Amino acid sequence: MSSPNEHSPTIEAVILAGGMARRMGGDDKGLVELNNQPMISHTIDRLAPQVQRIMINANRNQQRYSEFGYEVMSDMDSGYLGPLAGMITAMGHTQADLLLVVPCDCPLLPHDLACRMLATMQQTDAELVVASDGKREQPVVLLLKPSLRDSMKAFLDAGERKIDFWYAKHHYEVTSFADQPSAFINVNTPEQKQQLAEQIAQ
Template sequence: MSLRIDAVILAGGQARRMGGQDKGLVELLGKPMIEHAITRIQPQVKEILINANRNQNLYAQFADCVFGDEDSGFLGPLAGMVTAMGKTQADLLLVVPCDCPCLPTDLVARMAAALEAEAADLAVASDGEYEQPVVMLLKPSLRDSMKAFLAAGERKIDFWYAKHKVAVVSFADQPNAFVNVNTPEQVEQLSKALTQ
């Protein structure tokens, strides 16, 4: 029996460094940033969910399930993850940010293999040097743990996952896979790099 794996794309932040523009909808090479992420992960999962706290009507063109955080107030990525875990029927949930347009096309396969091999609760991607805490594959059954962590006023993802058995998966062979775009200047730089 194969496991069902869904993905949630986190697009729920305030994007302060992007001048308040909704990062997932900022264009990169003529397409919204979120569309690049979807193109990379869609073949790897059963269903894509989008966590967005604004512009949900615009995001609805990209996924059937678009939702805001259960708790209002822009509490960070964990709030979107908690909500997504309550909406999926999957055995595993892939979490990725909307501002990573170059995600690995073998992300799920490698993370699922590590999760199983290490009998871990979640797998976190690494670029070979740094962990990428908002790129993870986790069991939706961790929802109660994450909810309790948030209820205690905590917000740092890596502090939460340190409480669980974690498989760190290196993608050092794809050093640009987790380039994320936070400013208009970075959009321009990445556009140039991708067209060279």
């Protein structure tokens, strides 16, 4: 196995902002203000130093998202088919060796997310790596090979939606971020948003 220093693969990222956000009253979660900044701004700030390029997957408010200065792409399959559809679209738009996937509503993502997940992948020869907060896997925070696109598309086309069922079909490993238990706190309710705002302010 090569050590991480011998070969540094190119990593691009997609921020998934394509969901319906039903629990937030239908508000577009990436654009919900958190401490005077859209939620996705916090995510971009965390991610930008870690990857070569960022893409944003959004199925509405594309004009607003384009104002952040990154390429915005909508799901190839219409109909809000969930995070898999956004990942499939992004995998078709990247030339990088690896794609890092994150949701738009995790403003406290680890600053070392990409390098630690890459280390896991290189040490284990995994096809994809899923992040964990030490207790639970975070199924939409993952590092994967874009060559898995056909497999994921076949899974979605078969009517499947649950991403963890898909990655169980492949050699996947987990990177624990138990040392950063708040890293993957996301915002599904106005109450969680308030708690998170207080945490960021501190």
